[in-house]
Amino acid sequence: MTFPVVGMVGGGQLARMTHEAGIPLGIRFKLLSDTPQDSAAQVVSDVVVGDYRDLDTLRDFARGCDVITFDHEHVPTEHLRALEADGIPVRPGPDALVHAQDKGVMRARLDAIGVPCPRHRIVSDPEDVAAFAGEGDGFPVVLKTVRGGYDGKGVWVVRSAAEAEDPFRAGVPVLAEEKVDFVRELAANVVRSPHGQAVAYPVVESRQVNGVCDTVIAPAPDLPAERALQAEQLALNIAKELDVIGHLAVELFETRDGRILVNELAMRPHNSGHWSQDGAITSQFANHVRAVLDLPLGDPRPRAKWTVMVNVLGGDYPDMYSAYLHCMARDPQLKIHMYGKDVKVGRKVGHVNTYGDDLADVLDRARHAAAYLRGTITE
Amino acid sequence: MTFPVVGMVGGGQLARMTHEAGIPLGIRFKLLSDTPQDSAAQVVSDVVVGDYRDLDTLRDFARGCDVITFDHEHVPTEHLRALEADGIPVRPGPDALVHAQDKGVMRARLDAIGVPCPRHRIVSDPEDVAAFAGEGDGFPVVLKTVRGGYDGKGVWVVRSAAEAEDPFRAGVPVLAEEKVDFVRELAANVVRSPHGQAVAYPVVESRQVNGVCDTVIAPAPDLPAERALQAEQLALNIAKELDVIGHLAVELFETRDGRILVNELAMRPHNSGHWSQDGAITSQFANHVRAVLDLPLGDPRPRAKWTVMVNVLGGDYPDMYSAYLHCMARDPQLKIHMYGKDVKVGRKVGHVNTYGDDLADVLDRARHAAAYLRGTITE
Incomplete structure (x- = not known):
């Protein structure tokens, strides 16, 4: 064939x-x-x-x-x-991908197409950071190197010009952003193919711990339907305007005053979409493959009322195998996804998915398994 | 790790x-x-x-x-x-596996543990086949070489001693069996681990065309609960008595007079369990791996009311890619599983799974996709 x-x-x-x-x-x-x-x-x-x-x-x-x-x-x-x-x-092509590579290019482009973002501009030195703070509500200010950051690396939250020295040491342009007063983080995942077909996964809630994704709940609980639709359309619009091919994850802030602001973009399968492996009709990974091959896309709708993903980080125990056995025995419905990586403290070495009708139960099962695998609980 | x-x-x-x-x-x-x-x-x-x-x-x-x-x-x-x-x-060990390798050994062992089978005995030549027929309801009689058959190969249905020459040519012992007057074929799939844990998948209906599995419906429609339980317990009992480790498929005849008779055994993931990839909480493949590693087994229960698997056989068109594209566009919920094999007429090159609440719809979608991929329909 x-x-x-x-x-x-x-x-x-x-x-x-x-x-x-x-x-x-x-x-x-x-x-x-x-x-x-x-x-x-x-x-x-x-x-x-x-x-x-x-x-x-x-x-x-x-x-x-x-x-x-x-x-x-x-x-x-x-x-x-x-x-x-x-x-x-x-796929995605270089003209699209640069927006996921360079946060300065991304912010300029999102501004140009009218996508709401946190207040931001490129800053030249610590004094300029103080000026940026003064233009808005003052410190704290978020500083990001425009290239090279991920999982909280390359990101600083500073409370004064004196704290703003580090980001400039790398010699990479630095982007300043307001520290958004958000209620929670959301993510809108969409997939787009070269012939322009696009599908949107349900908008999820994403919880970070120390700048690293910890828990994803699909769909985002208590998200009003019109706000979910707004987030989906925003992500579909970005995919179209930037000519993204494949999976696009749009990380979002939901603000206290009810706005949706774009935090980051990723143009590949994304941690906020891992729940789809066990919780959606077609996973983000299958749809990414279908998109880059210009095959018709699969149905992104959920198969369960609630699906929860919790990342498994490395802990103090290098061998997770006995913990893994325990988790399987405790919960025969648990879906474990291990990455075959050596355990290092704080490293993502796997994730677990759970699904069901009762969110409290689904959350509890996923959190318990992830904590047990990490070794932070022992029963 | x-x-x-x-x-x-x-x-x-x-x-x-x-x-x-x-x-x-x-x-x-x-x-x-x-x-x-x-x-x-x-x-x-x-x-x-x-x-x-x-x-x-x-x-x-x-x-x-x-x-x-x-x-x-x-x-x-x-x-x-x-x-x-x-x-x-x-795993499974040689003492278990021999029952899936040699139909003579299998029949003798099932007789010994009281499992209902079609009437059978090893026959020595065409005259002996006629004698076997005479001991029961006469011809037709099913003849099987005890080793080496699969997918209808190594099986003959003969209507006279004169037709019974071929099976004896290979020099392998030949098993004669009554031709069972069955209503339909069922399959009971179970998985067993070394520490004795076992799980049973719902009993499925399996439809053969020309001796090759064509369609599997999970669970078997209109199967009375007590007969389903009987079939599951029969399979669990065989797994235990034969000390099977891993997946065991028990192919069954449901007779017109309401009995369940064992047709064949397979000690590995089986075509009658492919539906579980998309239709069960834990697939037969994942549970086979868990069993042979003596890990706790995953939940075998269905995720959908109905799941249907239809095999994709090779047809006249060597390149299925455009048909595959068409099927994806027509049914975004379709689950296609391709094996990466060259297309040869009648060869199993993949299967499709569909699931949902309406059996007629689920059957129709799976059959349409499989027929379209094979090239026997073009719309």
Whole structure:
């Protein structure tokens, strides 16, 4: 059969789970991985070990791929343009992906298309940060390097100009943003294909701990229908305006005064969509594959009233196997997703999904399993 | 992390789908495949290409595996005993597996434990077949070679002694069985682990076309609760008595006079359990992995009122990709499972699952998709 080959750059858990979702689709999956031990490299047949920052490596990898897509946003934009010039479809393309790579470009573009964002501007030094604070409600101010940050890295909350030295040390432009008085964080996940079909997953609530995603509840509890629709349409609009192909996650703040502001964009399967593996008719991973191949998209609707995802972080115990056995025995309905990673304190090594009709029960089961796997509880 | 390595012998679609189910479990999967192009070899990282009939090959493969399990029943019993003598856990073990390898041994054992079977005995030649017919209701009689048959191969329905020559040509013992006057075929799927935990999937109806499984409906429509329970208990009892570890499929005849008779046994994930990938809380593949690793088993209960599986057989069109695209566009809820196999007429190259509340609709959607993929309908 002439089923296509999807090449994915990056060997992390997103590639691992994309491969898993691609197996029933019958597509061939090719991986460019930093090492043979990476999460995805452990489970994929066709692995090239190499450096995604090297254009020759990317070109060699792309040969024989029908499309190139990504586990992360770190491939240099000029390399993606070179691949496109070679005739390789790159999805999302460099003109879209730059908005997930550079927060300055992203903010400027969202402003231009009228998407509500926190107050922001590029700042040049600590004094300029103080000026930015003075233009609004004062400190605290959020500072972000425009490139290279994730999971809370590259982000500072500062209360004075004196605290604002660090972000400027890297020599990367720094974006200042108001510290939004939000009630909670939401995420709107959508998938868009080259022929313009798009689907929206239900808007979820995302809870962070120390800047890292901890819990996702699908759908977001007590979210008024019109606000959910507003968030979905906002994400669909961003996908269209930025010509995103594949999965787009739009991280949102829901403010105390009822507004929805865009926090971050990610153009790949996203932690806020992991619940869809067990909670939606079609998972974000399957739909990402379908989108980058320009196949018709699958139904994103939920299969359960409530689905909860809780991340499993590494704790003090390097061997999770006995905890994992305990969790399976305690809850035969629990869906565990392990990434094959060595345990390091605070590292995402897996997640659990639970679903059902009673949110309190579903939340409790997921939290218990994640805490038990991490080792923070022992019964 | 010290997660275990599951070694699977055989590179067919069952191994492919077992690997898929093992990815979220975080286990390592190692494959012994006949060729690098086999269905599972396309998607597994750690593949050994070799001949499972060769003991040295098996021994080399087993090194580094924590347990050995199977995609098929063709590994010689004496080789499995040799692996066990080397200290490798083989699950199911040779003493169990022989009942799925040899229909004569299976019938004798089921008789001994009181499991209802069609009338049967080993026959020596065509005259003996006529004698067997005369001992019961006469012809037709079903003849089966005791080893090597599957999907209707190695099975003959004969109407006279003169028609009974062929089965004896292979030099393999031949089992004669009454041709059961059945209303329909059912299958009872159960999974059992070394510490004796066992779970039963709902009993399904299985429809064959030309001796090949065509459609499975879960649960079996209009099956009285007490007969369903009887079938589940029969399968659980066989698993226990034969010390089966892993998945056991018991193919059953439901007779016109309301009895349940055992047709065949399979000790591996089975075509009659494919519906569980999208229709049960835990799939047969995930539970097979959990069982052979002696992990607690997952919940086998259905997630939908009705789930239907229809096999996709190869037709006249070697390239299914455009048909596959059409099916996705027509039914965004359709779950397609392709095996990565070249299309040959009549070959199982995939299956589709559908689920929902309305059986007629669920059946129609699955049948339409399978027929469209095969090319027997074009709209």
